[in-house]
């Protein structure tokens with residue numbers, strides 16, 4: 036029997052452990068991104084002032100950037116600046132990195148969230164049907180998910196654009212951004228056009244935004260969708276063999292009801308943690324798809340940043356990705372702890 | 384709810400049941416009659432087909448298993464194992480099942496209450512929430528789980544093995560079935576808990592009038608608990624014997640060997656314990672004639688030829704007509720000294 040005191044302290048311990056893990060991961064990521072930035076050839080001050088600046092100007096900028104301070108002090112400043120959202124100046128965009136990312140994050144987030152929805156819904160439907168029906172359907176699902184896992188994302192994106200986009204069958208818009216040009220973006224609430232369109236009561240904006248999203252989101256969803264399908268199919272096959280499923284059937288519950296209520300439920304719980312990581316990878320991993328679809332998200336800024344050695348952008352992106360991964364992982368763990376009775380803190 | 388079957392009608396009647404996994408027939412013509420409120424034991428070494436019989440009767444054989452012959456009647460009506468909807472209606476309401484391992488028999492992520500309620504709602508969909516909750520608590524009390532209101536909200540991991548088995552028995556009797564099939568219900572439990580679960584089954588037979596088919600490899604357990612014992616060997620019932628004559632009256636050499644392998648009180652365990660030489664034959668390559676012959680101390684050359692006859696060892700008295708027939712499937716059943 037779980038006494039409240041012992042299970043509460045166990046939960047506290049678990050929470051403290053998780054927090055330590057998060058801090059350690061973030062610290063490591065910040066050190067890596069700090070070191071890499073200092074290790075690359077080239078002087079950041081020179082990049083900012085340009086090749087023609089006098090040594091005096093260069094020295095002034097160096098002092099201003101704190102490049103003459105000892106390394107540990109630079110690192111501490113770097114941490115402080117990251118925590119206070121002062122991520123430096125992006126000379127390739129002519130604006131603060133924070134402002135550049137803030138302007139572009141909603142587009143990337145919207146794409147990632149829809150891709151996540153497609154991947155999860157698709158995986159649950161396909162995996163459930165495959166493991167419930169078995170036979171040829173399961174075989175087809177297995178082959179499709181294997182192929183899906185091995186197919187390069189940009190290739191899928193290109194094929195989708197060519198076949199379904201404006202130059203092919205024309206059923207969906209091709210690489211033309213987030214909205215048809217004559218439509219005004221909806222009033223800004225969340226920055227996600229589909230959500231804001233609904234909130235503003237503009238169904239046309241919603242459906243147009245969704246149509247623009249469809250192809251990039253599907254391209255992005257394919258690999259994680261295939262991954263989740265395989266995970267869920269394997270989990271359901273495991274659970275379906277458990278004796279408790281036979282016990283449920285022995286109550287007179289039909290095979291489908293038993294599968295839905297018990298097999299699927301038990302198979303979903305261990306997949307939740309992976310779903311958190313999938314979401315994080317979708318947000319940070321849309322670079323290729325964004326460039327194929329001309330999607331005005333973070334990915335394009337990142338590519339630009341790398342090409343033009345605009346390291347403030349790259350550095351912010353690297354550290355932001357680490358934060359995102361850690362946050363998604365922690366959130367997923369928290370959700371699992373909430374919905375899995377075996378991990379739930381007993382309040383009784 | 385179905386009307387109570389008339390006393391003359393058997394609660395469960397099985398004739399010539401055959402089950403195969405793929406090409407291998409593992410149950411080869413089993414007959415079994417269970418009257419309302421009767422306690423029937425099925426014993427035999429592991430692998431002789433006991434669980435397969437239990438699952439086949441429920442219509443819940445694992446993939447690859449199929450009933451290849453026989454007729455099953457539950458409370459007077461013939462069961463059609465091809466009609467899944469009719470089977471779903473029968474399961475839990477007329478025949479129900481308790482499994483060996485209480486640790487894996489409950490869904491780990493659903494509360495005990497919801498798992499009992501699932502059985503109730505399935506067969507009484509119009510029951511109100513409050514009525515379901517009250518009945519669940521009543522059932523937990525009936526199976527000896529204290530503080531039912533609190534326990535219903537708990538999850539399987541908060542229950543001990545014995546308590547889980549009680550909860551599973553509550554699930555099985557929730558809809559007043561005619562027959563409860565218990566497949567090794569005590570094997571995974573410690574000795575004290577075993578005795579408690581057996582007592583509970585006993586009290587349910589007395590209280591609810593449910594008939595129990597107790598499947599086990601423990602011939603000592605069936606002899607204490609059951610009215611009648613069926614001994615299985617290699618997919619067949621080789622002896623059917625009233626419990627009160629089991630010790631001292633068993634006629635089949637295999638039953639005798641099983642009895643001799645029981646530890647005797649006073650004799651130290653493991654010492655002197657008779658055991659049956661050899662191992663049961665693989666079901667895919669049974670010897671000709673009696674399948675026990677190769678291991679049998681009484682076997683004669685003709686035992687390995689043709690199916691052994693079913694010999695009536697003793698006729699039931701007129702008073703107990705039909706309840707206490709003692710038969711053995713052995714050519715020499717009447718010659719072998721009773722043990």
Ligand SMILES: Nc1ncnc2c1ncn2[C@@H]1O[C@H](COP(=O)(O)OP(=O)(O)O)[C@@H](O)[C@H]1O
Pocket residue numbers: 404409427428429430431432433434435436445446447448666
């Ligand atoms: N799902 C299955 N698939 C194939 N063979 C099985 C399966 N279940 C049981 N068997 C075989 O059927 C025979 C009887 O098994 P079982 O009914 O479990 O015996 P018992 O319950 O008496 O130990 C054994 O030889 C076993 O190997």
Ligand SMILES: [Mg+2]
Pocket residue numbers: 430433434435566567
């Ligand atoms: Mg068994």
